[in-house]
Amino acid sequence: MGMAATLKVGPEERVRIRVKVNGVWYEREVEPRKLLVHFLREDLGLTSVHVGCDTGHCGACTVIMNGVSVKSCQVLAVQADGAEILTLEGLAKDGKLHPIQEAFWEKHALQCGYCTPGFIMETYWLLSENPPNPTEEEIRRGGLSGNLCRCTGYQNIIEAVKLAVQRLRELKTMQ
Numbered sequence: 001m002g003m004a005a006t007l008k009v010g011p012e013e014r015v016r017i018r019v020k021v022n023g024v025w026y027e028r029e030v031e032p033r034k035l036l037v038h039f040l041r042e043d044l045g046l047t048s049v050h051v052g053c054d055t056g057h058c059g060a061c062t063v064i065m066n067g068v069s070v071k072s073c074q075v076l077a078v079q080a081d082g083a084e085i086l087t088l089e090g091l092a093k094d095g096k097l098h099p100i101q102e103a104f105w106e107k108h109a110l111q112c113g114y115c116t117p118g119f120i121m122e123t124y125w126l127l128s129e130n131p132p133n134p135t136e137e138e139i140r141r142g143g144l145s146g147n148l149c150r151c152t153g154y155q156n157i158i159e160a161v162k163l164a165v166q167r168l169r170e171l172k173t174m175q
Helices: 036-043 099-106 116-129 136-143 155-174
Strands: 015-021 024-030 062-065 068-071 084-086
Touching: 024 036, 036 062, 062 116, 068 116, 099 116, 099 155, 116 136, 116 155, 136 155
Parallel strands: 015 084
Antiparallel strands: 015 024, 062 068, 062 084
């Protein structure tokens, strides 16, 4: 974390932060109390980061910060000073969806779609941190248990993660 996270400032003051989001560095002045979720949405226009519960329970605001899955409604923007952040907008490359995004689409792992970005980012982190072939139990309990969906019943989400595992494994063997 950068120096801004340790500064003592009043509620009216603004703090300059610098963050790398989806491969691009941004420098902005923010209120010390501004949450990372609001910084990403309001200041940077990254609307895939959804505001769900504001308590860290639903996971709709999940992003990857310095290689770790975080709920951006639980992090102050000043705490992200100097950090590298990945949002759903940063997964697609050259107009092509990431294999995880494709798997969610193919397996119809959404209904209203509000929770989907959080689930995709949590899946990205799960598959980057865990063995290349997680069991269904590891997917359910270890990976996605911190994200909530009120529409799908989760089965299609689990199937999408399994398909993403298969696709990513195939990509690695092709390289």
